[in-house]
Amino acid sequence: MDFKELPPVKEQVMKCVRCGKCRSVCPVFAEIRNETVAPRGHVFMVQMVRDGKVKPDQAVYDHLGNCLLCETCSVNCPSGIDIHELNAAARSYIYEKNPSPVKDLIFDTMWTKPALLKSAIRMMWGAQKTGAQKIARALGLTRMLPGDLPKAEQILTNIPSRSAKSRLAEVNPARGEKKYRVGYFLGCGTDLLNPNVALATVDVLTRNGCEVVIPRDMKCCGLPHIANGKMDTAQELAKENIRLFNSYDFDYIVTDCASCSSALGAKNLEFLLAGEGLDEEIEKFSEKVIDLTVFLVDVLDVRPPANDQALKIRVTYHDPCHLANAQNIKNQPRELLRRIPGIDLLEMKDANRCCGGSGTYALTHYDLSMQILDRKMDCIEATGADYIATCCPSCMMQLNHGVNRRHLGAKVVHPVELLSHSYANR
Numbered sequence: 001m002d003f004k005e006l007p008p009v010k011e012q013v014m015k016c017v018r019c020g021k022c023r024s025v026c027p028v029f030a031e032i033r034n035e036t037v038a039p040r041g042h043v044f045m046v047q048m049v050r051d052g053k054v055k056p057d058q059a060v061y062d063h064l065g066n067c068l069l070c071e072t073c074s075v076n077c078p079s080g081i082d083i084h085e086l087n088a089a090a091r092s093y094i095y096e097k098n099p100s101p102v103k104d105l106i107f108d109t110m111w112t113k114p115a116l117l118k119s120a121i122r123m124m125w126g127a128q129k130t131g132a133q134k135i136a137r138a139l140g141l142t143r144m145l146p147g148d149l150p151k152a153e154q155i156l157t158n159i160p161s162r163s164a165k166s167r168l169a170e171v172n173p174a175r176g177e178k179k180y181r182v183g184y185f186l187g188c189g190t191d192l193l194n195p196n197v198a199l200a201t202v203d204v205l206t207r208n209g210c211e212v213v214i215p216r217d218m219k220c221c222g223l224p225h226i227a228n229g230k231m232d233t234a235q236e237l238a239k240e241n242i243r244l245f246n247s248y249d250f251d252y253i254v255t256d257c258a259s260c261s262s263a264l265g266a267k268n269l270e271f272l273l274a275g276e277g278l279d280e281e282i283e284k285f286s287e288k289v290i291d292l293t294v295f296l297v298d299v300l301d302v303r304p305p306a307n308d309q310a311l312k313i314r315v316t317y318h319d320p321c322h323l324a325n326a327q328n329i330k331n332q333p334r335e336l337l338r339r340i341p342g343i344d345l346l347e348m349k350d351a352n353r354c355c356g357g358s359g360t361y362a363l364t365h366y367d368l369s370m371q372i373l374d375r376k377m378d379c380i381e382a383t384g385a386d387y388i389a390t391c392c393p394s395c396m397m398q399l400n401h402g403v404n405r406r407h408l409g410a411k412v413v414h415p416v417e418l419l420s421h422s423y424a425n426r
Contacts, residue, residue: 003093004050007274008085013047015079016040022073022083027354028066031371037066039073039083046090056094061229064091066365068358068372069227070321075328085271088226095229107230111220112237117188155362155401156193164191164198165214172202172212179209179300183250185241185264185289187257188220189393197393200420201256201292207423208300215244221263222272223322224359231272238263238272242285252299253285256292256416258323258392259359264289265327291323292416293332293391303339304422310342311425315418316385317345318376318399319352320392333391336415340422348379357398369398370405377402380410388412 003009022039023029035041042064048054064087073083095103110116164186182205190197205212219241222234241264245253255261262268266286273282296302315337323329330352337345356362356372376399380388388399388410400412 003089005275006085006089006271008082008271009046009050009089012081012086013043013050015081016043017079019078021076021078025072025076027070027072027356027372027375028068028368030375031368032066036063039067039077042067042087042090043081043083046086049090049093056090056097058094058098061091061094061098064094066368068321068354068356068361070354070358071325072321072354075325082271088231091229092226092231096232103228103230107225107228108233111188111224112233114188114219117192117220155397157401157404159193160195162195164195165216167195168198168202168214170214170216172206172214174209174211175206177209178211180211180251181249182210182212182295183245183248183253183288184212184214185218185221185245185253185255185257185260186214187255187260187393188224189259189397190257194393194396194414197256197396197414197417200414200417201254203420204296204302204416204423205254208296208302210300213248213250215248217244221257221260223259223263226263226272227359227361235272235276238269239276239278242269242278242281245288246281246285250288252290252295253288254290254292254295256391256414258291258320258327258329259394261289261291262322262326268326291327291329291332291391293336294329296416296419297332297335297339302336302419304341304419307341307422307425309425310422312342312344313387314344314346314383314385315387315389316348316380316383317351317415318348318355318380318388318390318395320390320395321352321354321358323391324352333389333415336419337389340415340418342422343418346383346385348383348385350376350379353379355395355398355402357392357394359394362394362398362401373398373402377406381406381408385410387418389415389418391415 020040026039029038049056054060067087069084071084186198202212219237222237225234269282269286317334319330337343355376356369362369390396396412403410
């Protein structure tokens with residue numbers, strides 16, 4: 001669909017009443033304090049691009065690219081404007097006018113082919129294990145990387161040697177009576193960077209009567225592509241995933257990644273695939289998509305057995321933006337943690353404030369991302385928690401980097417890891 005005809009661009013721009021509420025909640029504006037990075041400023045910018053008053057050039061893209069797409073402004077907008085959708089649509093439109101061969105290589109070639117993405121991660125693992133990464137830093141070779149990557153590559157530490165898919169069967173039978181047949185949407189971040197989360201997910205689901213199927217041909221959820229102006233590629237990925245998962249007879253499609261469940265939800269798919277004539281297929285698919293913690297609490301009602309020998313640990317929880325803002329899921333992850341024997345859940349101040357990771361944002365806007373992260377780490381450190389729990393691989397990577405920068409002893413985990421350990425330590 002043409003940029004100007006997209007519903008958010010066509011119908012929502014004029015709803016802005018210039019109240020400035022979005023400025024008061026925007027994590028980027030809190031650091032830069034300039035109207036050009038405020039959500040309200042982005043609404044004006046999109047309107048001027050739409051109306052031809054400014055050229056859709058790289059400078060405009062860079063202004064819009066400062067946005068985390070965390071949706072904090074959208075959920076707080078009194079006029080109900082989906083500002084993140086306006087921003088994403090404009091980025092895609094501008095990118096079409098100013099394509100980048102490097103981006104095309106990353107997002108159209110490597111990130112659409114799981115085998116290539118896995119190979120790239122494997123090469124990074126090899127560089128870390130052989131010491132080549134440290135040597136490259138010492139020689140200054142990493143400074144040759146584009147953009148903020150010379151600084152940001154240090155975020156990617158302790159890359160696992162094996163992906164989750166290489167360690168899990170395609171079909172994982174339920175233990176005991178089978179209650180549900182579940183499709184596991186295993187996202188890129190969990191598969192390649194946090195395989196222990198996937199192992200814990202399958203462990204917990206099969207323990208609780210679920211047959212877990214991991215379709216081998218699934219693709220990326222497309223959210224990194226949307227954030228980087230590649231909506232056309234995100235559309236194709238979404239169509240492939242919808243076709244694939246709809247070909248199975250699943251009761252639910254579960255994912256442990258906040259970004260994936262947001263990207264696969266009805267609202268994002270309707271925005272992404274507007275005018276494609278796939279309404280029935282989208283509905284069939286998206287109505288089965290469910291966040292893992294919601295599934296465990298609201299559907300399975302898991303109740304880990306009491307354990308007098310359970311270790312007493314202090315846990316604080318960080319709300320991923322794509323779970324709390326995009327899906328209004330805040331209670332279930334906390335309830336799940338409360339049900340695990342031995343856990344003392346400590347609420348941090350501003351738990352739903354963005355950590356600054358936002359998928360690829362920390363890699364492209366490293367310094368600004370670290371400013372936002374520092375505010376989050378102040379809140380975490382004040383709790384004195386032993387564990388930082390969150391439901392997003394991107395947040396886990398960002399928070400782990402924050403822990404390393406602060407030299408803290410805390411460990412970053414997904415709630416399902418703690419749940420899995422509670423079963424194993426009975």
